Amino acid sequence: MKFGFSTLILLCTLKMLVYGQLQFTYHNYVKMTSFLQEIARKFPDITQLQTIGKSVQGRELWVMRISKYAKVERPLLVPNAKYVANMHGNEAVGREMMLHLIAYLVNNYPNDKYVSALLNNTVIHIMPSMNPDGFELSKEGECSSGQGRYNARGYDLNRNFPDIFKTNNKKMQPETMYIKRWIEENNFILSGNLHGGALVASYPYDNLPNSIQTKFTYYSHPSPTPDDDVFRHLALVYSVTHKDMHLGIACHDNTPRFSNGTTNGAAWYPLTGGMQDFNYVWGGCMEITLEISCCKYPYWQRLRSFWNDNKRPLLKFIGEVHRGVKGMVNDINRNPIPNTNLQIKRRNMSFRTTKNGEFWRILLPGTYVMEASREGYRPTEIEFTVNDHSVTVINLTLYEMSKAEKIPRPTRRHGKPLRYSPSGSRIYYRRQRPGSRITA
Secondary structure, eight states, X not given: OOOOHHHHHHHHHHHHEETTEEOXXXXXXXXXXXXXXXXXXXXXXXXXXXXXXXXXXXXXXXXXXXXXXXXXXXXXXXXXXXXXXXXXXXXXXXXXXHHHHHHHHHHSTTTSHHHHHHHHHOEEEEESOSOHHHHHHOOTTOSSOOTTOSOTTSOOGGGOSXXXXXXXXXXXXXXXXXXXXXXXXXXXXXXXXXXXXXXXXEESOOSOOGGGOOSOOSSOOOOOOTTHHHHHHHHHHHHHHSTTGGGOOOSSTTSXXXXXXXXXHHHHOOOSSOHHXXXXXXXXXXEEEEEEEXXXXXXXXXXXXXXXXXHHHHHHHHHTTSSEEEEEEEOTXXXXXXXXXXEETTOOOEEEOOTXXXXXEOOOSEEEEEEEEOTTBOOEEEEEEEOXXXXXXXXXXXXXXXXXHHSOOOOEETTEEOOBOTTSSOBOOOOOOTTSOOOO
């Protein structure tokens, strides 16, 4: 009997799925694609398989959307969260953990209460492999080799993003470009980026301000973000839920121990062009890096134990998207105001509303003040309180400026303050030669 290519793909997929569960073995690009397509076919109501672009060698950058709203328009204030794995092609465990997470979510909905709560209130995006070309070159059993780490053009994708502290002159790669566009289009709130080669949850910043950049040493200097308390919490959520990560055990004799299994990225070692910093600064998304295996590409026999160690942390971490504050920014007629600039007072990092006027921010329990501004509107602020294990919902109304308020009001000329008429609408001063004293 002769089989066509599509028949062989189906047979391959059926071998991978045993009573709806995925086998614990590595899946190359063809097998991974087959598995994802079969999941999308078997669970059409809660999944949608997408490609956000192609790798250098033309492999699809697959993303599985899993949610009650996977194929319909996301309801207002339902957040987007994501996982990305296999950014370095030879760090293979995270790739398999993402496939098992997909299988677990779809097979446990709607019977498992926690999974149902996640999928009914979140849109989860899972990218098993950001660097499928590199994975095809890597070798099982290689714990520290660099073979397959880079993309097909030899670029480290975790050094390829715009950087807050330093100009990144490395040519942006196709994989980076598509990820960047995906982040910009989806307003992700929370993200985990899975790596291998250590056992630690690392959080931004990955790079150092120029003022404290020093000669590279293995132990560097912490570079905290304005949301350092939140990032420490998110890293700790993963670490303490993991069987071993929270112990802070060094993977090798010449590598450091990490207190509680967490670290600031730059305190570990500084790097320019990292993806987690880009997510935070440009995407308004709180991403941490999850190093989940001391060996980068261990033999397949260990995959079951890795899944047992990481299943609960993966599920619990993604649930942290439902913490902090969320809401809408509208005008006086209740029309949404997109692209409103928002900032939590005394936290010098802004984020923006979606095209529908929505916003989210992960915060720990406490009382905060949110500032909102948009061109053409009067800035405003609102005080609110965040409680543990719940999301505070607030709505802001921005009022349009009057014509007089919209007129730019210069404040200095030749380094001297200007005075205004009593109405505030006219500026008066006598013309002076450059460098002479201005009088009013």
